[in-house]
Amino acid sequence: MDEKQLIKDCLRGDAKAQKRFYDTFAPRMYGVCLRYANDADTAKDYLQEAFIRVFNHLGQYRFEGSLEGWVRRVVVNTALEKLRKNDVLKNTTELEVLRGTTSHQATPVDQFSERELLMLIQSLPPGFRTVFNLFAIEGYSHQEIGKMLNISEGTSKSQYARARQWLMQRLGKKDLENE
Amino acid sequence: MSNKEDKIAGLFGERLKNWAPEPPQGVWEAVVASQRRRRRIFIYRITAIAATLLLLIGLPFLLNRQPLELPTRQTSENHLNELITLPQDVTAEPITEQLDKKTANTLMPVVKTSKFVSDVAVAHNTVATQSEPSAGANESIDIPASDNTTDIAMAAESQEAVQQAVEEMLAKLRDENAANATDASESERKKPAIALVYNIAPAAITGQNGLFNNILNYRYGPDPFQGNMALETRYFKDVQESRLEAPFSAGLRFSLGVSKRLAFETGLSYTRLNTYTKTYPLDGVHLEYNQSIIYVGVPLGMRYDVLQTRILSIYTAQNVMAEKGLTAINSINKFEKDRNIGKKKLYEDVQGFQLSTTTSAGLGLNVHRYISFYAEGGLQIFYLNHTQPFNIRSSKKLWPVYQSGIRVNF
Numbered sequence: 309m310d311e312k313q314l315i316k317d318c319l320r321g322d323a324k325a326q327k328r329f330y331d332t333f334a335p336r337m338y339g340v341c342l343r344y345a346n347d348a349d350t351a352k353d354y355l356q357e358a359f360i361r362v363f364n365h366l367g368q369y370r371f372e373g374s375l376e377g378w379v380r381r382v383v384v385n386t387a388l389e390k391l392r393k394n395d396v397l398k399n400t401t402e403l404e405v406l407r408g409t410t411s412h413q414a415t416p417v418d419q420f421s422e423r424e425l426l427m428l429i430q431s432l433p434p435g436f437r438t439v440f441n442l443f444a445i446e447g448y449s450h451q452e453i454g455k456m457l458n459i460s461e462g463t464s465k466s467q468y469a470r471a472r473q474w475l476m477q478r479l480g481k482k483d484l485e486n487e
Numbered sequence: 488m489s490n491k492e493d494k495i496a497g498l499f500g501e502r503l504k505n506w507a508p509e510p511p512q513g514v515w516e517a518v519v520a521s522q523r524r525r526r527r528i529f530i531y532r533i534t535a536i537a538a539t540l541l542l543l544i545g546l547p548f549l550l551n552r553q554p555l556e557l558p559t560r561q562t563s564e565n566h567l568n569e570l571i572t573l574p575q576d577v578t579a580e581p582i583t584e585q586l587d588k589k590t591a592n593t594l595m596p597v598v599k600t601s602k603f604v605s606d607v608a609v610a611h612n613t614v615a616t617q618s619e620p621s622a623g624a625n626e627s628i629d630i631p632a633s634d635n636t637t638d639i640a641m642a643a644e645s646q647e648a649v650q651q652a653v654e655e656m657l658a659k660l661r662d663e664n665a666a667n668a669t670d671a672s673e674s675e676r677k678k679p680a681i682a683l684v685y686n687i688a689p690a691a692i693t694g695q696n697g698l699f700n701n702i703l704n705y706r707y708g709p710d711p712f713q714g715n716m717a718l719e720t721r722y723f724k725d726v727q728e729s730r731l732e733a734p735f736s737a738g739l740r741f742s743l744g745v746s747k748r749l750a751f752e753t754g755l756s757y758t759r760l761n762t763y764t765k766t767y768p769l770d771g772v773h774l775e776y777n778q779s780i781i782y783v784g785v786p787l788g789m790r791y792d793v794l795q796t797r798i799l800s801i802y803t804a805q806n807v808m809a810e811k812g813l814t815a816i817n818s819i820n821k822f823e824k825d826r827n828i829g830k831k832k833l834y835e836d837v838q839g840f841q842l843s844t845t846t847s848a849g850l851g852l853n854v855h856r857y858i859s860f861y862a863e864g865g866l867q868i869f870y871l872n873h874t875q876p877f878n879i880r881s882s883k884k885l886w887p888v889y890q891s892g893i894r895v896n897f
Contacts, residue, residue, distance in 0.1 A: 323519070330515050335507035343503060346722075352511045359518045364525070422506045425499060444496035445504050472495050 311375050318366055330359060333376060337383045339422075343429055343441050344387035358386040384446060388456060391434055420479070428478055436471040443468050528884060531868050535844035539807045542789045677744025677792075682861070682894040684754070686736035688886050690879070710876035712817040712835065716764065716776050725766045727773075731879040732761040740786070740892070748792040752806060758782040760878040772828075775820045780837060780878055784810030788845075800851040804863065807844045812837025815876055839874025843867050845888060862891040 317325030338355050345351035362382050369378050429437055438457065442448045443464070448456070450464040457464070720726050738756035745751055764776040788806020814834050821829035847865025854860060867888040869880040880886070 326519075326522075327515065330518065334510040334514065336505060338510040339503065339506040339508055342508065348511065352514060355510060356514045356517045356521075359514070360521045363518065363522060420502070422502055422508075425502055426506075429499070429503075440499075444493065445500045447500070472493070475495055475499075 312371070315366060315369065315375070318363065326363060329363075333362075333379050334359070336376070337379060340380060340383050341387060342426055343445065344384070344391065344438065346430060346434070354383070354387045354390060357390070358383040361386055380446075384442075388438065391438060392457075428475055431478070432471055432474065436467050436474075439464050439467040440471040440475075444472075528868075531885070532870070535805075535807070535846070535868060538805050538846070539788075539844065542805060543787075677742070677747060677750045678896050679744065680742045680750070680894050680896045682740040682742070682754075682892045684736075684738045684740050684756070684890055684892040686734070686738075686756075686758075686888060686890045688734050688736075688867070688879075688888045690731060690733035710815075710835075712776075712778055712815065713877050719774070720764075720766055725769070726764055727767045728763075728765045730763040731882065732763065734879060735759045735761075738784075738786075740894075742790060742894075745789075748795065750790045752786065752788050752790055752804070754786055756782075756784040756786060756808065756810070758784065758810065760880070762878060772821065772823045775822065777816075777818045777820075778876070778878075779816040780876060781813045781816070782810040782837075782841065783813055784808045784841075786845075798853050800853070800859075801848070802851065802863075803846075803848045804865070805844070805846050807842070810841040810843070812839075812841070812875060835876075837876060840871060841875050841880065842870040843880075844870075847888070847890070849890070851894070857896050859894045859896065860891070861894055862889070864889050 314325055314329055318329050334355065337358060338351065341351040341354040341358070342348065345354055362379055365382070369375065429440065432440060439453055442453045442456065443450065450461045450468070453459075453464040454461040717723060736756060736758040738754055740752055740754035742750040742752045758781070760780045760782070762776075762778045766774045786806045786808040788804060790802050790804040792800050792802045794801040815837050816832070816834055818830065818832040820827055820831075845865050845867045847863045849861055849863025851859050851861040865888055867886050869884050869886070872881050872884065875881070
């Protein structure tokens with residue numbers, strides 16, 4: 309069944325189509341939520357809220373760009389909204405304070421599992437984590453991130469640089485330094 | 488620095504961008520439940536709006552409604568006689584002027600027939616008068632004498648038939664009129680009343696994973712007090728207990744009778760919403776947060792008495808209420824082994840409005856000619872919660888509400 313038909317069926321309130329839609333996108337979107345949240349419980353809440361919004365606003369999808377891209381934007385925006393609501397993004401905990409994470413001196417970079425990489429990201433304070441996610445993984449520019457988080461472009465750059473430095477230390481890989 | 492040249496970005500982006508872990512159990516069920524709930528709220532909302540609009544639109548018509556006035560037997564007969572026997576310039580106007588529209592429409596075919604008969608009779612008189620030799624001939628009249636005789640006979644028969652038909656119809660209308668007159672005396676308007684009202688609603692208690700942390704309950708406006716609490720309690724992880732106390736609400740209600748059973752109601756309402764939050768003790772120290780939000784509201788609605796007896800009345804009511812938050816009184820107390828070691832109190836403005844609709848049914852007990860007690864129960868739906876600070880109405884939009892009071896009837 310093509311995407312258009314699936315969307316039409318979902319908009320008509322067809323429960324089976326909605327379930328199919330959920331099954332298609334939920335795993336990848338849960339991965340997105342896990343990156344923005346502190347823990348699995350919060351990520352679950354983000355996912356739930358995001359899918360409620362997706363179904364409520366599916367009629368607004370204009371078939372411009374991929375459907376997955378649209379769903380991902382809704383998920384990211386939901387996560388950001390929740391973080392903003394709790395003033396999490398203004399939490400300026402210093403990165404240096406967080407010293408509990410284990411360094412992986414002997415592990416080759418490509419042997420890190422997704423779970424391990426996720427744990428590293430989740431160890432970052434929310435502000436740094438959010439900027440890192442948006443820049444390194446979602447591919448937004450610092451200018452866009454500044455607008456999204458209501459911070460200056462410079463703040464976004466510096467937070468990203470510090471997050472990156474911290475992650476490299478944790479990975480113990482000097483070869484990840486830029487040439 | 489572009490993230491294309493950034494190896495850290497490359498590593499994390501490549502491995503995590505399309506990573507698809509198994510989603511947790513229960514999410515889909517919660518999404519479905521939310522969809523159902525949304526549909527239900529939509530229906531409630533539409534119903535409440537429709538009921539309120541219906542009442543508001545219907546109000547002017549109800550207020551302007553006059554009892555039906557119909558002619559008496561004597562006046563009806565007089566008009567009938569005038570209609571049939573008066574000269575040519577007599578029309579059906581007297582009847583249409585004095586009867587109401589319904590009566591006039593009912594009678595119109597008969598009146599038209601009567602007018603025709605009357606015209607024929609008048610023509611006959613004219614012919615009879617002008618056919619006298621001394622009066623001179625009128626060339627415009629060319630009705631033969633024999634035809635005149637036939638017409639007169641027919642007219643006389645028609646007159647009798649019409650008179651009989653009209654009399655029957657008027658008798659029927661008089662009966663209806665009598666019935667309406669009885670109703671009119673019964674539909675005497677309800678007397679104005681003023682009531683002292685006290686509202687109660689259930690409280691809610693939640694632990695750390697309750698209302699604050701439930702993502703579905705984020706239906707409240709930006710509130711610095713709750714924001715600070717979130718930061719100070721590790722996003723409510725340190726919260727041991729949250730208590731959303733039962734709202735206290737009291738006010739005055741004025742009612743104005745529209746008919747014997749229907750009354751228009753408005754008034755003034757004062758409401759206080761308290762939220763109490765306590766953290767787990769850490770090294771014997773715990774925090775207690777209290778927030779009180781004060782609202783003043785104006786209800787607008789209708790009450791309809793389903794049953795009225797000398798002692799009891801049973802009624803239904805529908806109203807809409809707009810409330811404005813006057814202030815939020817926030818306080819934080821720090822306790823060390825139950826000894827208060829720090830206290831902070833601050834006042835904040837409350838932006839926006841809280842709208843609600845209430846559908847209820849109640850029982851009135853007349854204890855005196857002028858005084859009655861009443862109690863009612865119903866459902867209140869709250870809208871625009873997202874403009875308000877967190878309170879008991881943020882957690883659920885639909886709450887049962889009980890109201891009791893004393894009513895003074897004038």
